[in-house]
Amino acid sequence: MAHTITELEGGVTAPRGFRAAGLHCGIKANGKHDLALVVSDTAASAAAVFTTNQAQAAPVLVSKAHLAASHGQARAVVSNSGCANACTGPQGMADAAEMAALTATALGVAPHDVLVASTGVIGVNLKMPALRGGIPRAVAALSPGGGADAAVAIMTTDPFPKSAAVEVATQAGTFRVGGMTKGSGMIEPRMATMLGYLTTDAAVDPVRLRKVLVDACRFTFNAITVDGEPSTNDCVFALANGASGVTIDDATEAALFEGFRAVAKTLALGIVRGGEGATKLVAITASGAASDADAWMAARAIANSLLVKTAIHGADPNWGRLVAAAGRSGARFVLDGARVRIGELVLFEHGRPFDDRAPQAAAYLGGTDLDIEVDLGAGGPFTATVWTCDLSKMYVQINAEYRT
Numbered sequence: 001m002a003h004t005i006t007e008l009e010g011g012v013t014a015p016r017g018f019r020a021a022g023l024h025c026g027i028k029a030n031g032k033h034d035l036a037l038v039v040s041d042t043a044a045s046a047a048a049v050f051t052t053n054q055a056q057a058a059p060v061l062v063s064k065a066h067l068a069a070s071h072g073q074a075r076a077v078v079s080n081s082g083c084a085n086a087c088t089g090p091q092g093m094a095d096a097a098e099m100a101a102l103t104a105t106a107l108g109v110a111p112h113d114v115l116v117a118s119t120g121v122i123g124v125n126l127k128m129p130a131l132r133g134g135i136p137r138a139v140a141a142l143s144p145g146g147g148a149d150a151a152v153a154i155m156t157t158d159p160f161p162k163s164a165a166v167e168v169a170t171q172a173g174t175f176r177v178g179g180m181t182k183g184s185g186m187i188e189p190r191m192a193t194m195l196g197y198l199t200t201d202a203a204v205d206p207v208r209l210r211k212v213l214v215d216a217c218r219f220t221f222n223a224i225t226v227d228g229e230p231s232t233n234d235c236v237f238a239l240a241n242g243a244s245g246v247t248i249d250d251a252t253e254a255a256l257f258e259g260f261r262a263v264a265k266t267l268a269l270g271i272v273r274g275g276e277g278a279t280k281l282v283a284i285t286a287s288g289a290a291s292d293a294d295a296w297m298a299a300r301a302i303a304n305s306l307l308v309k310t311a312i313h314g315a316d317p318n319w320g321r322l323v324a325a326a327g328r329s330g331a332r333f334v335l336d337g338a339r340v341r342i343g344e345l346v347l348f349e350h351g352r353p354f355d356d357r358a359p360q361a362a363a364y365l366g367g368t369d370l371d372i373e374v375d376l377g378a379g380g381p382f383t384a385t386v387w388t389c390d391l392s393k394m395y396v397q398i399n400a401e402y403r404t
Contacts, residue, residue, distance in 0.1 A: 003170040003255035005262055011147035011163030014178035015201035017041045017243030020146035022153030025134025027120075027127050028082040033153035035131070037138040038197055039076040039107065044241040045203075046074035046115065047210035049217055051234035057086030058096040059116040060235060066100065069112040072206025077197060077237050078103040078135065079117040081154050081182070086122045086232040095126045102132060106139040117195050119156055119182060119233055147180065154182040154195050157398060162270035168259040173246040175202035177259035181236075181267040185226060185276035185399060196221060196236035196267060198260055202252075203242030212248075212257050213238045220264035224387045226275035227395070228304040236264075272387045277394030281369050282312055286326065287383040288339075288375040294331035295384035298376055301329030303388035312370065313390035317361030319347040326374045337377025343370070 008014045020038045027034040048067060050060050067074070078099055085092045100114040107114075118126070141149075151161035165178035183194035198213065213236065221236060238260070240248075248256045273281045284303040289295035302308055305325040311318040319340040327333045340348040343364040345357045364370070 003168055003258065005258060006167045006169070008165040008167050008176065010165050010178060011151060012038055012178045012180045012197050012199050013144050013147035014165030015176040015199045015243065017201055017241045018178070018199050019142040019144055020150040021138045021141035021143065022146065022149030022151070023134065023138055023141060025137070026130030027080055033149060034080055034082045035134045035138055036079040036150040036153035037076060037103065037142065038150060038199070039142055040239050040241040042241050042243065044074055044239040045206045045209050046070070046072055047206060047213045047238045048115065049214060049236050051230055051232065053230045053232050053234070055087065055232045057084055057118060057233040058088060058092035059085055059118045060233060061093065062096040062100060063115040063117070063235065066112040066115055072209070073113060074115050074239060075109045075113040076103055076107060077115045077117060077239070079154050079195060080126065080131065081119050081156050083118060083120040083124050083126050084122045084233050085118040085126050088123065088125050091125055095128055098128065099131055099135070102135045103139070106136050115237055117233070117235055117237070119154065119195050122232060147178070151180040154180070156182065157184045157276055158182050159184065159274045162267050162274070164263045164266035166259050166262050168255050170246070170252050170255045172252050173244065175200060175244040175246040177263050179263040179267055181271060183271040184274050185395070194231055194234055196264070198236065198238040198263060200240045200256065200259070201242065201244035202240055202256060203247040204240040204256065208248060208253065209238055209240050212253065212260055215257055216260035216264050219261060220268040223385060224268045224272050225300065225303050226272060226278070226389055269387055272389050275389040276398045277392040278389035279368065279392060280312060280390045282388050282390065283371045283385055284388055285373040285383060285385045286331070286376060287373055288337070288378055288380060289382040289384070290332040290378040290380040292382045292384070294376065294378070294380070295382040298326050298329040298331040298333070298374065299384045299386040301325050302374060303386040306391060309388065309391035312365060313392050315362050315365035317342055317347060317358050317365060319353070322372065322374050323348065326376060331376060332378045334377035337375070337379065339375040339377070341373040
């Protein structure tokens with residue numbers, strides 16, 4: 001079924017029937033927003049993708065349990081920044097459950113209808129008195145225009161908030177998809193991102209919603225890296241409340257996927273562009289791969305290479321680092337058939353370097369939006385793109401001083 005996608009303002013509350021709020025409740029000492037709430041006015045199908053890290057934070061475990069108990073239904077997601085509530089033992093589990101219960105009471109819904117997310121420093125207990133006072137205030141502040149405040153309230157080291165929304169027109173009707181995310185460091189999700197939220201006013205059953213979410217994440221949140229570090233708290237939530245009157249079925253599933261993918265890609269690229277200390281957004285494409293798995297393996301290895309990332313930061317067209325990263329990635333790699341392209345310039349092909357093009361390549365690498373491709377030379381049709389950023393002195397400084 002044909003469909004068209006148009007960008008919208010409004011972020012996570014652009015779809016009908018969603019409200020949000022963001023405010024300072026006292027978790028962050030600097031007075032910045034640290035509590036976010038996203039609510040559907042009616043019962044919504046819910047799905048999520050969580051971190052593959054085995055050191056999973058309390059809010060991840062509580063949200064998993066609530067999705068199981070509700071059979072894929074939710075009314076709200078409550079989130080705090082400034083404290084990850086990770087590696088905090090039984091007290092952390094009790095605190096995450098209380099966050100949900102406090103929100104549920106204020107909204108008049110069941111606790112398992114509330115999902116929970118936290119982000120910040122690992123190994124620190126939540127300031128529950130701040131949340132006990134802040135959650136009722138957040139509920140009172142809920143509004144269709146509250147998405148911008150909520151996007152700010154989930155930030156930690158992020159240099160800017162990240163929101164996006166689209167309207168999807170199909171023959172069956174028009175629906176909207178909105179979203180917000182946070183993330184700047186400790187980013188290579190391998191599932192989703194630090195914290196991500198997608199909303200839609202289409203009606204979608206929970207099984208289909210999760211399928212579409214997983215598929216969309218594969219090409220967006222799962223295709224980014226800042227530093228190769230999957231977090232303890234990574235999660236992406238999706239809520240679908242049906243307020244548009246459009247029901248997603250086999251004929252319209254592709255339209256929902258494209259809507260999710262469009263919003264998630266904007267958000268995911270915002271994470272990389274705002275990576276800790278980042279000055280460049282870099283698309284790394286591995287082509288000519290013998291399999292889909294090889295394409296992703298090689299692209300991810302190149303994107304995570306510290307030598308590649310530092311060369312890009314210094315605008316050094318060191319194609320040898322790209323070849324070396326691809327060759328040790330575990331993917332099938334044939335040197336005699338390989339090719340390296342930086343921008344439009346081929347610097348290495350079929351065993352031959354073109355170092356006379358290095359000055360032009362260096363000038364290109366001085367830009368802020370870069371495109372690099374490595375053909376693995378395996379002769380296959382498979383390709384994958386992973387977005388990364390450069391590695392600067394600022395990244396080291398931010399993370400050397402994170403707790404101090």
